[in-house]
Amino acid sequence: MYRVLITDNLSPAGLEILNNTEGIEVDVRSGLSPEEVREALKEADGIIIRSATKLTPELLEGQPRLKVIVRAGVGVDNIDLPAATREGIVVMNTPAGNTISTAEHAVAMMMALSRNIAPAAAGMKEGKWDRKKYTGTQLAGKTIGVIGLGRIGLAVAARAQGLEMKVVGFDPFLSTEKAAELGIGLYREVDDVVKQADYLTVHTPLTDETRDMLDAARLAKAKKGVRIINCARGGIVNENDLADAIESGHVAGAALDVFTKEPPENRRLVELPQVLTTPHLGASTDEAQELVAVEAADLIATYLTKNEIRHAINMAPISGAEMESMKLYLDLAYRLGLTVAQMNRKGGIKKAKLDFRGEAASKNIKLMTSAFSAGMLESALAEKVNIVNAEMTARERGIQFEDSSSEDSKSFSTLISATLETDSGDVTAAGTIFGNEFLRLVRLGEFQMESYLDGNLLVYRHLDVPGLIGYIGTICGKHNVNIANMALGRAKKEPGGDSVAVLNLDSAPSDEVIQEIAGHEHVQGVELLRLPPAGAPLPWLGN
Ligand SMILES: NC(=O)c1ccc[n+]([C@@H]2O[C@H](COP(=O)([O-])OP(=O)(O)OC[C@H]3O[C@@H](n4cnc5c(N)ncnc54)[C@H](O)[C@@H]3O)[C@@H](O)[C@H]2O)c1
Numbered sequence: 001m002y003r004v005l006i007t008d009n010l011s012p013a014g015l016e017i018l019n020n021t022e023g024i025e026v027d028v029r030s031g032l033s034p035e036e037v038r039e040a041l042k043e044a045d046g047i048i049i050r051s052a053t054k055l056t057p058e059l060l061e062g063q064p065r066l067k068v069i070v071r072a073g074v075g076v077d078n079i080d081l082p083a084a085t086r087e088g089i090v091v092m093n094t095p096a097g098n099t100i101s102t103a104e105h106a107v108a109m110m111m112a113l114s115r116n117i118a119p120a121a122a123g124m125k126e127g128k129w130d131r132k133k134y135t136g137t138q139l140a141g142k143t144i145g146v147i148g149l150g151r152i153g154l155a156v157a158a159r160a161q162g163l164e165m166k167v168v169g170f171d172p173f174l175s176t177e178k179a180a181e182l183g184i185g186l187y188r189e190v191d192d193v194v195k196q197a198d199y200l201t202v203h204t205p206l207t208d209e210t211r212d213m214l215d216a217a218r219l220a221k222a223k224k225g226v227r228i229i230n231c232a233r234g235g236i237v238n239e240n241d242l243a244d245a246i247e248s249g250h251v252a253g254a255a256l257d258v259f260t261k262e263p264p265e266n267r268r269l270v271e272l273p274q275v276l277t278t279p280h281l282g283a284s285t286d287e288a289q290e291l292v293a294v295e296a297a298d299l300i301a302t303y304l305t306k307n308e309i310r311h312a313i314n315m316a317p318i319s320g321a322e323m324e325s326m327k328l329y330l331d332l333a334y335r336l337g338l339t340v341a342q343m344n345r346k347g348g349i350k351k352a353k354l355d356f357r358g359e360a361a362s363k364n365i366k367l368m369t370s371a372f373s374a375g376m377l378e379s380a381l382a383e384k385v386n387i388v389n390a391e392m393t394a395r396e397r398g399i400q401f402e403d404s405s406s407e408d409s410k411s412f413s414t415l416i417s418a419t420l421e422t423d424s425g426d427v428t429a430a431g432t433i434f435g436n437e438f439l440r441l442v443r444l445g446e447f448q449m450e451s452y453l454d455g456n457l458l459v460y461r462h463l464d465v466p467g468l469i470g471y472i473g474t475i476c477g478k479h480n481v482n483i484a485n486m487a488l489g490r491a492k493k494e495p496g497g498d499s500v501a502v503l504n505l506d507s508a509p510s511d512e513v514i515q516e517i518a519g520h521e522h523v524q525g526v527e528l529l530r531l532p533p534a535g536a537p538l539p540w541l542g543n
């Protein structure tokens with residue numbers, strides 16, 4: 001049973017989906033302190049949040065059960081993405097569900113600001129009839145500058161055009177052709193947009209680049225009497241600089257739905273009469289909340305029960321069907337990672353070279369590389385390593401990756417070869433899939449063989465002399481260790497040279513067995529490799 005924790009207010013439609021999904025149980029909590037969220041996460045496989053819950057590194061570290069975070073909404077700035085990725089947790093969002101509602105809110109704020117709706121309504125409630133005081137400005141014929149022309153920015157632009165406004169904008173990821181097609185004047189400098197706008201609205205994510213994008217210097221370049229709208233994220237417009245510019249009379253007013261700290265502790269802007277504020281209501285409509293809740297529930301349920309990855313921020317998408325078709329390949333890559341890591345007891349790893357041949361060449365190489373890395377790092381690291389964080393974790397440790405692929409697989413329908421380049425030489429292993437079911441080790445270093453790729457593998461290098469197999473068999477028998485399979489590989493085709501043997505043992509041999517084998521004059525080295533049993537589910541996949 002997978003447990004999904006929900007710590008923010010989620011529409012009942014989402015809860016219903018989760019309650020009706022077999023294998024999922026829901027734990028709805030509200031008003032938790034960060035410490036309580038941390039405790040609750042210990043029992044959770046996934047969490048759905050909106051903007052109130054902040055998932056900091058302190059909450060995400062050391063949560064071995066947590067596999068997935070779904071943000072019911074767009075902005076993931078309340079989730080520490082590097083920490084989630086490092087911990088191997090997939091982060092997903094629901095990008096489109098609240099686009100229209102948020103765009104409508106931005107337009108509503110712009111209209112209400114222009115016509116002083118909020119103070120006029122408040123005055124009437126106090127019994128006033130101030131017709132002169134609240135003379136406004138008309139929107140038709142004015143220029144709106146839209147910074148960030150993604151989903152919401154474009155929806156705002158379309159609505160502004162409907163209000164007969166001229167739309168200009170800035171977005172480094174929108175082509176001039178597309179903007180022209182939409183009737184938007186696209187500029188390559190923010191300042192060009194800022195200088196000509198009567199209304200400036202921001203619709204970017206909050207990033208290091210967009211933080212303080214509208215600061216004192218930029219606001220000073222704007223037309224006197226400009227009005228500012230921020231329904232994206234607090235901090236894109238510098239709050240103190242905006243308050244100064246309003247007090248100086250350069251900026252006529254602002255409409256703000258979002259704040260650097262929510263609720264805002266710095267009340268300067270909230271209390272200025274020229275500023276219209278709402279408490280982060282952009283996405284707060286029944287329609288948007290139902291859409292994002294349904295999508296969030298669906299995302300988390302299909303990830304946990306079918307391993308399907310959609311709308312992930314820190315991973316490439318993969319459908320449930322593709323994941324299913326990849327399982328054996330991922331398992332092979334993972335076991336090869338475990339194998340080469342255990343064969344390399346000494347050398348610092350510099351590079352991992354992976355070669356995918358035959359059917360493997362047409363599969364998702366990035367995912368197989370991640371699975372290989374997960375195996376390679378598993379025995380070495382205390383933290384959870386999986387396909388989300390394995391490559392990043394390896395790269396953080398200075399390990400480079402190189403891959404190659406070819407349809408030509410020589411004698412095998414599929415062949416994955418892995419070589420670790422280490423300070424003390426190369427370690428190579430290659431494996432294949434037989435009959436769409438069985439994983440086999442077919443190469444270790446320069447030796448070719450065919451061995452099971454599961455359970456206990458006793459690997460010994462030796463000189464190919466008569467009597468050695470009998471000697472080893474006798475030692476195993478004496479210690480009650482059953483040999484399930486034995487594979488031999490010769491460096492040269494003729495007898496008498498360097499060889500390797502791989503014994504698949506039904507139980508792990510004691511140190512004594514290993515010492516006795518290593519003691520033979522023609523044995524050059526013994527390794528015990530521990531792999532998962534045949535058919536064991538991948539430790540980091542839901543099922
Ligand atoms: N107030 C709310 O309740 C609410 C609701 C939904 C979304 N949002 C916020 O609105 C913002 C936009 O959401 P969206 O769904 O349109 O996202 P989106 O990803 O579709 O669009 C963001 C756009 O910003 C552009 N961009 C990124 N960096 C930029 C930069 N430096 N300069 C100019 N443009 C830049 C991107 O190219 C992209 O086109 C996000 O911050 C989101 O969190 C707020």
Ligand SMILES: O=C(O)CC[C@@H](O)C(=O)O
Nearest residue numbers: 050051073074075283284
């Ligand atoms: O959850 C909310 O209501 C806010 C959502 C909004 O900020 C978003 O980024 O999607």
